[in-house]
Amino acid sequence: MEVSIAHSARLLSQANNIVITTHVHPDGDALGSLLALNEYLAAQGKQVRMLLDDEVPRAFTFLSNWNKIERPDDSEYQADLLVVLDASDLARIGKVKDAVKAPILNLDHHISNLMFADYCYIDSRAAATGEIIVELLAEVKADITADMATALFTAIATDCGFFRFANTTAATLQYASNLVSLGAKPHIISEQLDTKPLAVVMALPKVLETLEVFDCGQQGQIATLTLYQELLAGLSDDTDGFINYPRNIEGVEIAILFKEADNNTIRVSLRSKAVDVSRIALSFGGGGHARAAGCTVTAPLTKAKRLVLEAAKKQLLSGSKPA
Amino acid sequence: MEVSIAHSARLLSQANNIVITTHVHPDGDALGSLLALNEYLAAQGKQVRMLLDDEVPRAFTFLSNWNKIERPDDSEYQADLLVVLDASDLARIGKVKDAVKAPILNLDHHISNLMFADYCYIDSRAAATGEIIVELLAEVKADITADMATALFTAIATDCGFFRFANTTAATLQYASNLVSLGAKPHIISEQLDTKPLAVVMALPKVLETLEVFDCGQQGQIATLTLYQELLAGLSDDTDGFINYPRNIEGVEIAILFKEADNNTIRVSLRSKAVDVSRIALSFGGGGHARAAGCTVTAPLTKAKRLVLEAAKKQLLSGSKPA
Numbered sequence: 129m130e131v132s133i134a135h136s137a138r139l140l141s142q143a144n145n146i147v148i149t150t151h152v153h154p155d156g157d158a159l160g161s162l163l164a165l166n167e168y169l170a171a172q173g174k175q176v177r178m179l180l181d182d183e184v185p186r187a188f189t190f191l192s193n194w195n196k197i198e199r200p201d202d203s204e205y206q207a208d209l210l211v212v213l214d215a216s217d218l219a220r221i222g223k224v225k226d227a228v229k230a231p232i233l234n235l236d237h238h239i240s241n242l243m244f245a246d247y248c249y250i251d252s253r254a255a256a257t258g259e260i261i262v263e264l265l266a267e268v269k270a271d272i273t274a275d276m277a278t279a280l281f282t283a284i285a286t287d288c289g290f291f292r293f294a295n296t297t298a299a300t301l302q303y304a305s306n307l308v309s310l311g312a313k314p315h316i317i318s319e320q321l322d323t324k325p326l327a328v329v330m331a332l333p334k335v336l337e338t339l340e341v342f343d344c345g346q347q348g349q350i351a352t353l354t355l356y357q358e359l360l361a362g363l364s365d366d367t368d369g370f371i372n373y374p375r376n377i378e379g380v381e382i383a384i385l386f387k388e389a390d391n392n393t394i395r396v397s398l399r400s401k402a403v404d405v406s407r408i409a410l411s412f413g414g415g416g417h418a419r420a421a422g423c424t425v426t427a428p429l430t431k432a433k434r435l436v437l438e439a440a441k442k443q444l445l446s447g448s449k450p451a
Numbered sequence: 452m453e454v455s456i457a458h459s460a461r462l463l464s465q466a467n468n469i470v471i472t473t474h475v476h477p478d479g480d481a482l483g484s485l486l487a488l489n490e491y492l493a494a495q496g497k498q499v500r501m502l503l504d505d506e507v508p509r510a511f512t513f514l515s516n517w518n519k520i521e522r523p524d525d526s527e528y529q530a531d532l533l534v535v536l537d538a539s540d541l542a543r544i545g546k547v548k549d550a551v552k553a554p555i556l557n558l559d560h561h562i563s564n565l566m567f568a569d570y571c572y573i574d575s576r577a578a579a580t581g582e583i584i585v586e587l588l589a590e591v592k593a594d595i596t597a598d599m600a601t602a603l604f605t606a607i608a609t610d611c612g613f614f615r616f617a618n619t620t621a622a623t624l625q626y627a628s629n630l631v632s633l634g635a636k637p638h639i640i641s642e643q644l645d646t647k648p649l650a651v652v653m654a655l656p657k658v659l660e661t662l663e664v665f666d667c668g669q670q671g672q673i674a675t676l677t678l679y680q681e682l683l684a685g686l687s688d689d690t691d692g693f694i695n696y697p698r699n700i701e702g703v704e705i706a707i708l709f710k711e712a713d714n715n716t717i718r719v720s721l722r723s724k725a726v727d728v729s730r731i732a733l734s735f736g737g738g739g740h741a742r743a744a745g746c747t748v749t750a751p752l753t754k755a756k757r758l759v760l761e762a763a764k765k766q767l768l769s770g771s772k773p774a
Contacts, residue, residue: 285614289641290613290614290615291608291613291614291627291637292613292637292638292641292645293637293638294636294637294638296631296637296638297631298628298629298631298632299628300628301624301625301627301628301631302624302625302628304614304624304628305621305622305623305624305625305627305628306621308619308620308621308624309621313617314614314615314616314617314619315615315616315617315619318612318615319724322615322695322699323699323700323701324699324700324701325700325701326664326700326701326702329659329662329696329697329699329700330659330662332655332656332659332696333655333656333657333659333660334656336652336653336655336656337656339652339653341649372645373652373655374652376645376646376647376652377646377647377648377649377652378646378647378648378649379649401642
């Protein structure tokens with residue numbers, strides 16, 4: 129059932145033994161929301177445990193208490209309530225799904241949320257689940273420590289591209305302002321998030337060598353980058369930023385990043401300035417937003433590129449803009 | 452003399468014929484502040500004229516009325532008041548200094564301000580002169596149009612690195628939030644600011660080939676990039692972002708960008724995570740802030756690099772941190 133923020137707060141208040149979790153491949157919003165809520169619940173004297181079926185990426189190990197996040201083993205965990213943060217689909221929490229038998233409260237901001245939980249508070253206007261946690265903490269008049277403010281600023285800032293994406297609202301910036309008053313330091317947080325291993329910076333020239341630009345006349349250009357298997361191997365998860373290079377080129381309307389996961393699996397990221405690229409992603413079984421979408425194509429690289437480029441050109445020439 | 456915001460507002464109110472200007476090599480703060488103040492004064496029925504002794508960089512031509520900014524010719528311009536925005540030194544406004552004979556009101560946020568004006572409102576805690584304009588417009592209860600909000604958001608966002616720099620305060624984010632309520636669109640503004648000519652993106656691999664990393668043990672590393680004359684020629688002014696590549700490498704404490712302006716003139720940009728690099732810049736006759744500074748060394752490239760690197764190593768090993 130759908131619940132309000134006040135109802136969500138009551139559920140937390142009534143439970144004594146709480147497990148909180150978030151999605152695999154956790155990002156700043158997932159981890160920041162998890163850590164801030166954990167600190168609040170622990171301060172209320174709750175028995176609270178953070179479970180995550182994945183590693184915490186090194187970029188986020190500046191957040192306090194990240195090392196208290198546990199990976200579930202095969203045992204069963206007792207709890208009165210399982211809180212699922214920033215996940216739109218139960219499959220996204222991996223093994224935690226089977227490890228905890230308890231009613232589920234889901235706090236999330238994805239428009240694609242499947243309403244899988246017993247109690248759902250889904251606000252798709254929020255730029256981040258971090259915004260929902262801020263609202264929840266305001267509802268219960270929680271004391272927000274500097275650590276919590278840092279975690280929540282990280283949650284919000286990472287999900288709105290440090291206030292650059294279209295989901296950035298007046299409320300987003302208002303919350304960020306309050307969190308800075310409470311001790312979040314934007315320059316320290318951004319420094320931590322922007323730090324890259326030398327290998328990633330050194331790989332950039334090789335990645336940029338693969339830049340291809342396709343002119344579609346008045347409709348603008350399509351620019352692509354290709355991460356071949358050999359290159360990908362050395363980069364681990366630090367490939368997200370690459371798509372900004374083709375995206376930021378003057379005249380480029382659609383940017384595409386092809387990642388050759390293996391000989392027959394190509395992960396495709398799409399970005400646009402106005403054209404609705406979620407339709408391109410959807411046509412290959414993927415999804416996303418109008419200006420940022422993705423899909424996986426089961427085909428060799430050359431074929432996958434040809435298919436996606438054809439679809440992108442068609443979409444660009446049709447001039448279909450998001451509402 | 453130093454004046455208050457209220458006094459500044461009175462000076463504007465009492466003048467009928469106003470020239471407003473800003474510094475050469477104008478940035479987003481200079482131009483956004485100029486255009487927003489111009490629109491307010493024009494709406495008050497003032498005779499107002501924007502003079503700038505420089506071109507408006509193409510990146511800012513998405514701001515409304517940028518094309519009403521005039522370059523001064525050799526004639527004299529009549530005015531009751533000359534408003535100088537975002538300039539800490541009269542020399543920074545170039546020919547406008549001689550073209551307008553009128554009392555000067557200076558609104559600025561640089562701590563290095565020389566107090567050259569008849570009336571000075573200098574707030575060095577403001578992240579941008581745009582923040583001062585926001586306060587001024589609040590003082591006079593001005594109607595802020597969407598165009599003015601866009602100009603002021605651009606002013607503030609560019610001077611605090613889109614809320615990433617240490618000058619970003621709770622007030623900075625609060626003002627940004629209000630400006631979004633008034634019609635500024637962060638994703639449109641950032642898209643305009645991040646757009647780069649294809650040539651700049653294509654130059655990046657060549658620039659990154661010059662990356663050198665010097666290990667200073669426990670104190671961290673120094674990483675440098677070098678823009679040789681041949682490369683610089685094709686890049687015009689779009690070289691500012693390059694220093695972030697060495698700066699963002701894991702373990703790097705000091706990042707240095709050397710730009711070979713000519714055979715005997717090397718412009719040096721310095722960035723750090725904690726070490727006070729303004730001291731290095733000062734020792735070569737330059738200046739700046741603790742974590743971002745610059746200087747020009749009159750020497751051939753090889754010698755300039757050796758001298759600056761020696762100074763940087765000394766500073767790093769001394770462990771001197773800013774207050």
